[in-house]
Amino acid sequence: MPGGVRFSQNRSNWIVATTFLRFSGRFWWGPLARQAWGLSISIVVVTLVMVAGTVAINRWMAVFFNSIEARDSDSIWTGLQSIAVYGLVVAVCAGLWNWIRQRLQIAWRECLTRELLARWTAVGNHHMIIVPWGNVDSPEFRITEDVRACIDPLVDFATSLVYCIVTAVAFVSILWTVGGSITLGESFEIPGYMVWLAVLYAFVASGLVTLIGRPLIRSNERKNAMEAALRGDLVLLSEHSDRGMIADTVQDSKSAARDLAGLFARWRAVALHQSKVAGIVSANNTFMPIVPLLAGAPKFLAGTMTLGALVQLGAAFTQTQLAFNWLFDNYIRIAEWLASAVRVVVLLEGLAEEAGVGVKTSTAASSFETTPLASPQDEAFL
Secondary structure, rough: OHHHHHHHHHOOHHHHHHHHHHHHHHOOOOOOOOHHHHHHHHHHHHHHHHHHHHHHHHHHHHHHHHHHHHHHHHHHHHHHHHHHHHHHHHHHHHHHHHHHHHHHHHHHHHHHHHHHHHHHHHHOOOOOEEOOOOOOOOOOHHHHHHHHHHHHHHHHHHHHHHHHHHHHHHHHHHHHHHOEEEEEOOEEEEEEEEHHHHHHHHHHHHHHHHHHOOOOHHHHHHHHHHHHHHHHHHHHHHHHHHOOOOOHHHHHHHHHHHHHHHHHOOOOOOOOHHHHHHHHHHHHHHHOOHHHHHHHHHHOOOOOOOHHHHHHHHHHHHHHHHOOOOOHHHHHHHHHHHHHHHHHHHHHHHHHHHHOOOOOOOHHHHHHHOOOOHHHHHHHHO
């Protein structure tokens, strides 16, 4: 197995993430900074409009279901007309949000890919990169697939996190004001009890998935490393076979068979950990909409809460959980992202060593001097 693969297993996740972000972050202040900031600001604006539409729909639920409870047909018809407008606005915003997000992913990925290609070709040896701990395996795969696996999730993480923060702020206020307080026993009053219930529920759910899914990060990293090692074995096998090097071909075949068995063992470990996380996610999705209805049922049955308010609280509780559970929902992808980031960082170090730059990731202050390549069309916004 190539030395670069072994080296990645001892890398701190925090150092890997910091090093990768410092290097790829030049997209925001290099030749493409105008495009980067334009797309970023646009997606924030669209997010605000989209959340505003979602809040309007939530308030509409209270009015609409109160109209149903009162059997007011005129208000019900007016509500149906209103929801059509709200739904159209949210749908248009969702489509625009998705388009801007993908444009940002493509532009950032192109910037980083061009940078790595420039460094790789500048080294002058495209077949092997020599570093102190051994050879960096499959640089072409790292430049294409690993870069994509690093950039696309990062954009998804950032955009979804912004959406979750705005959503949490908006819907927590709804839970606090609409839910009001509840009295336990004779005199123990809990103000904003639905907010505290939402926080507690999110804490328990996120804690469970973090605890159960923690081994998934290392399993994904080892699986990706073994895939790269197997590809390297097959490349050597092909080259030695073409040259008639029988002894080396036999050795390569044995190495490929060994790494193939190891790869499927790694895949089985990943599948096991993903299944555990999937079970927690499924349980969460089942109980999430039920919990607020049960919590609000006593006030509804006592006549202190309307049907519309109960439905509104249920929808608001679900929205806050989707926001609070950002880590919960993205844990598997974060594990996959870290595994790919390790491979890109190792490649960067190998290229730097070969070029004599001497990059070190033992600190967060990594520095790279190569200017990114840019084409004229890169300057166009949107």
